[in-house]
Amino acid sequence: MSTFIKSLEDSLYKGFIDQDRIIKGKYPPKLLVNNSNKNEYVLNSIHEELEQCESFIFSVAFITESGLATLKSYLWDLRQKGIGGRILTSTFLSFNHPKVFRELMKIENVEVRLTDIKGFHSKGYIFKQKTHFSLIVGSSNLTSNALKVNYEWNVKLTSHENGEFIHHFQQQFEDVWGKASPLTENWINRYEELYTPLVNSKIIDRIGEASSQYAGNAIEDALKIIPNKMQQAALEQIQALRGEGKQKGLIISATGTGKTYLSAFDVRRFTPKRMLFIVHREQILNKAKEDFRRILGGLEEDFGILSGTTRQKNARYLFATIQSISKEEHLSSFAKDHFEYILIDEVHKAGAGSYQKVMEYFTPQFMMGMTATPERTDHFNIFELFDYNIAYEIRLQEALEEDMLCPFHYFGVTDFEYDGKLIDDASKLSELVTEERVKHIIDKINYYGASGEKVRGLMFCSRKDEAKELSLLLNEKGFNTVVLTGEDSQEEREGRVNQLEAGTIDYILTVDIFNEGIDIPSINQVVMLRQTKSSIIFIQQLGRGLRKHDTKEFVTIIDFIGNYKSNFLIPIALSGDKSVNEDTTRRYTKNTSFIKGVSTVNFEEVARKRIFDAINDMGSQTKRLLKDAYLELKNKIGRVPKLVDYRTYNSIDPNVIINEYATYPKFLKIVDKISTSFSEYELKVISMLSIEVMNGKRLHEIILLKEILLNGEITVQDYLNVLKENNCYVDENTLKSVERIFNLSFFTKTDQAKYGEEEIIVLENGSYKFGEKTNNSIINNKEFELHLRDICDTAFEISKRYISNEPLKLYEKYSKKDVCRLLNWENDEKGTMYGYKTKHGTCPIFITYHKDESVEASIAYEDALINQETLLWFSRNSRVIESKELQPIIHAEERGIEIHIFIKKDDDEGTDSYYLGKASPIIDTVTQTTINTDNGEKPIVNMNMIMETPVEYNMYKYLTAE
Incomplete structure (x- = not known):
């Protein structure tokens, strides 16, 4: 029996027979609803299926421009792969506007037909995948409200290609499709002549x-x-x-x-x-x-x-x-x-x-x-x-959620390549305005389109000479565009704006003069032909189209993403996240469902890769970003910020400061010349608590530190009670692990020296209290005590992103040292863990998915996620099936050993890896083979492992993409 069939059977059993059955399948029937609190939308599932499919068919009665816009970048990427699909729709109730049919005609890899069946009201989406079919059927038409906002019920089902259920759906589709009329320009013209729109019952509540x-x-x-x-x-x-x-x-x-x-x-x-x-x-x-x-x-x-x-x-x-x-x-x-x-x-x-x-x-x-x-x-x-x-x-996110702004569909598209080189900040004018780039721009602005009868657009260019030359070339292609720069008078600007509003020109091309202070509510398309150097300016330019107007349902934002090191600012600006945390920025680039309301954020596949490249290089700009954020927050609150203030005011992630400077006092001295009165020992304690505790990855240490700061000491029993009150897992091994952190015995000799070598918290007579040297510092230096409290408060805030009743949280990032601590190992063994190590009934496995070409052949293993639930894993070389280190892994289930999988995409991501959960080897896949190394051919063992929890799709896609 194939892995897929077994997984599907398990999934269906859980879905239709016993919800409590523990399974390792990823195909259970799912109810899809729109839940903005969890950023879960029907649209997410359609996106996921489109990205993986080999073909698709939609049968939907109603389609809106905005609904179609939510899929355009995904359909574009499928076109690049040579993948197409079919859409069956109708003119039922005259809901579908003629313009939506013209938009459908732009999508070359989608064939559309119209049925005249009376009362056609179907809502189904079928995707052919490599091993199966996926079906989404229920109440959602292809409208942005149905896919992101409305209270909808849809069921997602998975079927083998021989399944009777999917054959019924396909047959129904084919029967209607065969009798339906192809969508053509002539058909649209006839429909347009007879079209009588529905009465617009939309309630306008904008004052x-x-x-x-x-x-x-x-x-x-x-x-x-x-x-x-x-x-x-x-x-x-x-x-x-x-x-x-x-x-x-x-x-x-x-x-x-x-x-x-x-x-x-x-x-x-x-x-x-x-x-x-x-x-x-x-x-x-x-x-x-x-x-x-x-x-x-x-x-x-x-x-x-x-x-x-x-x-x-x-x-x-x-x-x-x-x-x-x-x-x-x-x-x-x-x-x-x-x-x-x-x-x-x-x-x-x-x-x-x-x-x-x-x-x-x-x-x-x-x-x-x-x-x-x-x-x-x-x-x-x-x-x-x-x-x-x-x-x-x-701010923007809240305003969108309150429906105060015009919804937008943002498209991050790939800029033009000139002689194999992507447009960048060093590109010459001759490269910016080539015939080919102009055609590329026109193709994109036409494909992604604009809401309403006529485009009224703003184009932001990188330079004045580019704007002027580009305007001339666009006009030669049949557009009506003008250029406005700082050299133009106020009267000239007003006159051109009036022309745009009146529809006598299509676009105003400018550099920066329309970033703010201009009100053109009818703008329905904003085109960004320049790199994003500031998230503030990005939002200002995007905001030019966000005013509501009767002539548009949404505004289209088309951002041409070239080879710019500042591309990482795009997800930062769109999400409103100012953490300067690379992993958080990756998260918002991987999963763009953070945008509220019917608005969407979409990246073409290649453009998304450009952003990930920029995030990997973000570290080179971190110091500047941290200083800017510090000064911004200091200005906002009127004093030197505490660490916890960065969390309170949604500013930078305090851990980024610590990763860069080791302590906050060092950061303050460098960026603002602020000196503190800490002794060398106190700075070492601050360093230890900042690096090892403030990351919030285990609440236990934070609670103990807080209780002793508040009360001077706490008994073991009272500490256990407080842990339970905070829903923390409690066992003897974890308690001992916490003690080893604070008495420093967990750490290497090098780290112990760095952290002061003295016990920070000790256990005496059944109570925890500060060690003598730390306690003396607290008594004699009030500033030291206040800083420890600040670290503690900050750690509490950060810990909210983790879970207190489990040591590890799916898809968070951990270092090897973190894993040793959180799995309650006696010591930090990162130096000898290499790719994996079995100890204390646990075996963490660390994988770098895309290994650098410079990695020597002896460790360039081909570890791979075969799919979202199966990992192909290789041992170290010179190992055979009988090797002592492999036997506990091969027989992990019978020996009670928990295997934990950690993966990072490549070494550009740093030392930390994403936690993907527990895994179990499939014994009959264990294979001994050989690998070519610099020292000749060596034996190696590989096996398939089944993930306890199938890898979440956005994470799977990110890790496996080239």
Whole structure:
């Protein structure tokens, strides 16, 4: 019986007969639902099946542009492999828009047919895999809401190719397919002529759209406009800030989330006699003024503008450009307390002298600053300007989850290769604007498309000369594009923006001038033709398309990913993760389901590889990234951050600091010239606790350290009770292991010397307490005690990513030293473990999946994951089946030995490996063979091992990909 058949039988038994049966199969029937709390979506399973399939068929009644967009990059990758599929759909209820059929026509490796069966309402997805068929059937049509948001029930089943069940589905499909009409351009034209769309029942809850009905001046009409959910929460927090006597506040709110309306609502609540609203560009003034009129009501003359062309300084509500209000002639014409309430838009620019001049002059009762990006690359402290009072903060991920922004589909696509060389930051203009690259760009922007009837796009280029030349070439190809740079006047910019909104041009090509401060709600495509040098700028540019508009359902983001060392910033920017932890960044690149709502993040396969390459090289920039993050957090909280602050404020992973600098005091001294009063011994203790305990991989040490810091000592029994209260596994071996960590006996002689050689925690008379030398330091140096508490608090926060009732967690990374500790070995034996070692009833096996070409032949074993549940493993060379070190592994089950598998993709990932769980050898696969080494042919043993838990798909794909 084949491995697949056995696995399938076990899986079906568990799924349909006994849910408690312990199996090693990976094919149990599954109910697929959308669960945003767990980042689990129906779409994830469809992606997984598409990536592995040899062909596919979909039978779906309804398809939307957005739903199709979620699959486009996967279908593109299948096309590159020569794999195609078929989609059967219909015109039932006139749900499918003609444009979605035009989008389907772009996908060359998918054949589409239309059935005229009355009431066609099927929803099924069938994938042919190498060994089996997968079927997803239930309630989800091919729409982004059905695949990511709606409450849906779908069942995923696995069948052998001879299974009767799958044959029924295939036969049903083929019967309808044979009678269906092929999708052609002529068919679409006829359908378009007869098409009558369904009534759009979508409820618009965005205040900017809903408010147009209140165009009158009457205050009672204005009061009918109510804040949305985010604005209500923000208003309460702003009011609470003022209730504490604060006179300044900072609103940090993602682009498109309604900052202007929020500020207007707060002004309505505050009811100032006079208000000043400051912006940095004149084109924003009129819109801001009209938005305020809708919210506040009142007479026309209450609202005035102060700019280069208009001077209505007597208005109750004055809207001014910073260029005008900062001029001495205007500034001095107002009393310092003339305005009770001052608002500053895009306040991250307030480091400029003009802003400083205005802010120092006026003395309002309350001043509000608003920005989407308070962080600045020059590290000017915007937070300090507002007394570190963050009134409210909502970032991109939260705004998407609250449906405050237009959904987006991000596509990381591969940039063009010129003479076999991928575009990089050293590329010449002649390489950036070749005929072939222009064709490549056009192919991508057409394939991924844009929501709505007509594209309205922004293209961000790397250089002005590139933008100008590219615009000329695109226009020659039938596009209507223009270029805007910092050299163009404000009037020219406004005129071009109006043309884009009106649909008379297709694209504006620019370099950086539209990163912020420009409002073009109808933009439905953003094209990035430059490397990502800053996650702040990345989000600013992506944000240009995130405002909701009636003409679009989503915005398409097309990011051309070249050979740039800064590519790792892309998953950092999209996820909002600032940890600077390479493994976390890999995680967000492997699995992009972190994006909430109907939005998606998609990478073409080659583009994803470019990002992984950049992550592997991320270490060369770590010191700079750490310093930037430190200064950013210091600015935000107004003091030197503690280690735990980095966790509290979602900043860098403190362990990255420790990995780079060994201790936080050393880091502070280097990046900020801050000296501490620690003795040499105290620094060694700090180093030990930072390196060995703060990683949070075992809660036991953290709890013991915390209890002794709080109470001076703790009895063994009380310690055991606290462990149980924290759901920690408790046994004698683990207890002894914890003791060996703190008395340093676990460590090598080299590490013992590095950590001070004295016992940090001792066991005396049934109680744990600090060793004498450590205790004296705590008594005599308060700063030392506070730092230990900080390490302890930080470790507790980090430990939340692990599990307390098991020593190892699937898919987390561990070093050989970690594994020795967590498996309760008496000593750190990393130096003699090599690829595997059996001890104390355990056998950890460490595998480097892709070995470097320089690795000598004698250890270049061909270990491989045959599939998600089977590992082909090789012993060291010069071993035979009868070897003493192999017998316990071969007969692990009968001897009660637990085999633990750890794999890293390659040596670029460092020393730590992903834990893939326990495994069991398949005895009848144990084979003795030979391997060629530098010293001739040597015997070697290989065998298949079955994983106790099949390897999670994203991890399997990452490890096995070349």
